Amino acid sequence: MDKRVLIVDDDQKLRALLTEYLTEFGFQTATLPDGRRILSAIKTENPHIIILDIMLPHKDGFEILREIRTASTVPVIMLTARGEDADRIVGLELGADDYLPKPFNPRELLARIRAVLRRSATPFEDNAGLDENYRVEAGGLILDKAKRSVKVGRDEVELSSTEYEILKVLMEHPNRTLSRDQLMSMAKGRDFMAFDRSIDVHISKLRAKVESNPRSPERIKTVWGTGYIFVDTK
Numbered sequence: 001m002d003k004r005v006l007i008v009d010d011d012q013k014l015r016a017l018l019t020e021y022l023t024e025f026g027f028q029t030a031t032l033p034d035g036r037r038i039l040s041a042i043k044t045e046n047p048h049i050i051i052l053d054i055m056l057p058h059k060d061g062f063e064i065l066r067e068i069r070t071a072s073t074v075p076v077i078m079l080t081a082r083g084e085d086a087d088r089i090v091g092l093e094l095g096a097d098d099y100l101p102k103p104f105n106p107r108e109l110l111a112r113i114r115a116v117l118r119r120s121a122t123p124f125e126d127n128a129g130l131d132e133n134y135r136v137e138a139g140g141l142i143l144d145k146a147k148r149s150v151k152v153g154r155d156e157v158e159l160s161s162t163e164y165e166i167l168k169v170l171m172e173h174p175n176r177t178l179s180r181d182q183l184m185s186m187a188k189g190r191d192f193m194a195f196d197r198s199i200d201v202h203i204s205k206l207r208a209k210v211e212s213n214p215r216s217p218e219r220i221k222t223v224w225g226t227g228y229i230f231v232d233t234k
Helices: 012-024 040-043 061-069 085-094 106-120 161-172 180-190 198-210
Strands: 003-010 028-032 048-054 076-080 098-101 135-139 141-146 149-152 156-158 220-223 227-230
Touching: 003 012, 003 040, 012 028, 012 106, 028 040, 028 156, 040 061, 040 149, 048 061, 048 106, 061 076, 061 085, 076 085, 076 106, 085 098, 085 198, 098 106, 106 161, 135 161, 141 161, 149 198, 161 180, 161 227, 180 227, 198 220
Parallel strands: 003 028, 003 048, 048 076, 076 098
Antiparallel strands: 135 141, 141 149, 149 156, 220 227
């Protein structure tokens, strides 16, 4: 089945260019010039991924991303003309899965779309028919790979696709210290720059969702100067 991409950008030429380019690679596309109808578009188009510009009329991309995350965990790649670290960090904190500064090469966007979709694919999509253990229990959490869901006790928590992948790696390697580079490479399937600190943003978001006291975490602990460790006391 073709993957569906929702493009939200006020630049009509860019929307047309991306629609033509992505269609050549088997994607179905829908577009919006702004984010005023974003939730209704998600319901009607049911996209597998959203490409969201930050600089938009009426509402900026950050406001739209907040709105998206109240109703959906669909992966989001953010576009920014400014290319500032602050934009990237804010976007990640709000639940973006990746970002790309403008101007960009459509081939790079295509590669990032494919990478995000691989990370967000269910085990059944990636490994249909394979017999594997879809359930991981550690540190009082239950991670269901088939449903891509995580429960803290009886309560299910909403995670972005990147947060889910990071937590999965941590839970699959309990009581083992993982460096930032190891964690991001294992979770996202590609190497990151040595000084990319986005992992810290994702860890902070995860702690807010799975720790009873995020300021004094019992599950996801920092190993100063090295990385992180998921503590499983059972």
